[in-house]
Amino acid sequence: MTENVRNTIITMMIMGILGFVLKKSGVTDKRTDKFLSQLLVNFCTPAVMIYITLTNFSISTFQNSYKGILIAIASMILINIIALGVSGALSLKGMEKGEFISMATFSNTIFVGLPLITGIFGEKAVPYLMLYYIANTLTFWTLGIYQLVKSSGKAFSSKNLMKIINPPILGFIAGILLLWYNVSLPVYAMESINYLRLMLTPLSLIFMGSTIGDLKMSSVGSPVTTVLILIMRFVLSPIACLLILKVTGMPEDLTKVFIVCAGLPVMTNISIAVGKYGGNPSYSSFMTALSSIVFIFVVPFYIKLFEFI
Numbered sequence: 140m141t142e143n144v145r146n147t148i149i150t151m152m153i154m155g156i157l158g159f160v161l162k163k164s165g166v167t168d169k170r171t172d173k174f175l176s177q178l179l180v181n182f183c184t185p186a187v188m189i190y191i192t193l194t195n196f197s198i199s200t201f202q203n204s205y206k207g208i209l210i211a212i213a214s215m216i217l218i219n220i221i222a223l224g225v226s227g228a229l230s231l232k233g234m235e236k237g238e239f240i241s242m243a244t245f246s247n248t249i250f251v252g253l254p255l256i257t258g259i260f261g262e263k264a265v266p267y268l269m270l271y272y273i274a275n276t277l278t279f280w281t282l283g284i285y286q287l288v289k290s291s292g293k294a295f296s297s298k299n300l301m302k303i304i305n306p307p308i309l310g311f312i313a314g315i316l317l318l319w320y321n322v323s324l325p326v327y328a329m330e331s332i333n334y335l336r337l338m339l340t341p342l343s344l345i346f347m348g349s350t351i352g353d354l355k356m357s358s359v360g361s362p363v364t365t366v367l368i369l370i371m372r373f374v375l376s377p378i379a380c381l382l383i384l385k386v387t388g389m390p391e392d393l394t395k396v397f398i399v400c401a402g403l404p405v406m407t408n409i410s411i412a413v414g415k416y417g418g419n420p421s422y423s424s425f426m427t428a429l430s431s432i433v434f435i436f437v438v439p440f441y442i443k444l445f446e447f448i
Contacts, residue, residue: 144442147258148435151344155431158348167349175346176407179339184249185310186335191265192314193324204270207397210387211274214380214401218371219244219282221379225367234418237290238409239364242426243371245279246403248272249307250347251431254340255403255438256396267396269311275406276308284412291416347431350407354428355421365426368405372430373437377402381444394448399441404430 161167222243226236246252248271256268317324324332359365380401384394405427410420 144259144438147255148438150258151254152435154341154344155348155351155435158345158350159352160348161345162349162352167352169353172346172349172353175342175349179250179342179346181306183335183339183342184253184307185313186332187253187265187339188269188307188310189314189317190329190332190336191262191269192311192318193329195263196266196314196318198318200266204266206387207267207270207389207393208274208277210383210389211271211380211397211400212278214376214383214397215244215274215278216282217379217383218376219286221375222371225371229361229364229367231364233292234287234290234413234416237287238413238418238423239368240286241279241283241409241412242368242405242423243376245283245406245409246271246275246372246376246400247406247427247431248275248400248403250343250407251434252400252403254343256399257340259399260392260396264392264396267393268400270393271397271400273308273311275400276305279406279408283409287412287416287418291418293416350424351428351431354425354432359425360422365429368426369430369433372405373402373433373440377441377444381447385448391448395445398444399438402434402437402441404434 158167219240222240225243226239229239231239248268252268252272253265256264316322377398380397381394384397389397405423407427410423410427413423414420
């Protein structure tokens with residue numbers, strides 16, 4: 140493990156512990172978590188998308204980006220198929236089945252991925268993270284939601300597809316349009332966007348720690364199911380992504396970022412979707428928190444995978 144990676148992990152742990160202490164001491168609560176989540180997703184992340192697109196992106200990168208998005212989607216579909224088979228072997232039924240498949244497939248790309256990616260690779264890697272985020276978002280709000288709705292016994296609605304058009308995606312689109320038409324924002328606008336960008340990483344880590352502070356052992360599901368989700372998130376998913384990237388011959392920098400993105404903790408939005416469609420979101424919330432803790436210790440494994448690129 141390089142010193143840069145070690146420092147990034149230690150910094151993430153310190154900020155996460157701060158969020159945990161704030162939750163346990165009663166300084167923050169569920170309302171604070173909701174506020175942080177809304178601020179990060181609706182304002183800070185779009186600001187990052189616009190800023191990074193205008194400062195670290197190019198039209199040629201955008202024109203070639205569809206390949207990366209398709210590869211990321213392909214790796215998620217592969218893991219999704221494996222998770223579907225595993226859920227059948229475990230005889231999971233109803234929402235438990237859909238929840239298991241989603242937790243095994245989709246990554247917490249923003250709250251955990253952005254601080255780690257920028258810490259390890261620098262901001263030059265954020266465009267690659269954005270590509271994976273787009274793929275993750277598209278796949279979750281189509282295939283993922285379809286499977287959750289089907290598991291709940293309800294009918295899939297086309298309204299669910301509107302969730303694909305979310306603030307981070309809109310921020311990325313806005314950045315691309317500004318870049319495409321060579322529009323320069325006023326200094327005060329860029330400074331404001333930059334302030335929001337700088338808030339994202341520390342607040343994301345505090346939010347993650349606060350979420351871990353809500354972890355309750357009463358929410359623990361089957362130990363077998365829990366371990367299998369962790370294995371699929373942290374072992375099978377990055378390996379599957381690496382294999383597909385090797386076959387397609389993508390650039391080394393993109394490959395490294397995608398490997399880390401594929402092995403991020405359980406996606407936060409899963410618990411929200413599970414609750415919306417009549418399931419019990421406590422287990423998926425627990426898995427988001429637990430996988431965030433375990434994730435810190437598996438990052439060196441991803442660094443080891445870089446040797447096979």
